[in-house]
Amino acid sequence: MTSEEKKPNVSLVIPVYNDHEALLKALPISLNALAAICDKYEIIIAEDASTDGSQEYAARLANENPCIRHLHRDERGGRGSALAIAAEWALYDIYVYFDVDLATDISHLKTLISAIENGYDMATGSRLLPASIITRSGEREMKSRGYNYLVRTLLRSKLYDHQCGFKAFNRQKLCDILLKVQDTHWFWDTEVLVLGQQAGYNVCEIPVRWNEGKGTTVKQSDVFAMGGSILKLWWRMHGL
DSSP: OOOOOOOOOOEEEEEEOHHHHHHHHHHHHHHHHHHHHOOSEEEEEEESSSOOOHHHHHHHHHHHHTEEEEEEEEEEEEHHHHHHHHHHHHHSEEEEOOOTTTTTTTTGGHHHHHHHHHTOOOEEEESTTTTOOOOHHHHHHHHHHHHHHHHHHHHOOOOSSSSSSSEEEEEHHHHHTTTTTTSSSTHHHHHHHHHHHHTTTEEEEEOEEOOOOSSSOOOHHHHHHHHHHHHHHHHHHHHH
């Protein structure tokens, strides 16, 4: 990028729930990545009633670094709810979020942001495109492909991967549809992308390098709940 080219202004959100160790690693990497490609930027730590030290660590960093903001809730409201509140909180027009475990290679951040700069309303990393390079267990792979097949079939989405935690938005366009988004937890990502397509938004997927993290806060009960959420959204979309 030459000195004459305008750099973007970006609000990056990292949702956190009892992720202290992952946050210790993710924050310096995220700050360095943003500093390299942005003019103005902020990191919002959307911390959702953590009890493992994440709250205190985020609060301290927010006091020390003006580029870091701490969004805390005393009672857990869900990952999607935290991301929605952060969208209203954000200062800049390009809104980005990714998972604190950095499962998606941070090198894709510039491409993700550039998609919004170039006119897309939504951009999402995709683990299911031919050019993507992923490492994860066969069980999770099967569940992911089955889930995304249902979303494509029942909800008429044109996307291949709805749940990759690596997304960017035109912030105003995102806020315009948030009143229609009902889920507050893991299905939030899918609902936002499906409703965005229904509203006529320009959405793109980018292939990514992705490695399965050591742990996940997605429980088996969450998987079943997301299946039910697909059916509920189908009923809503058909006015039933």
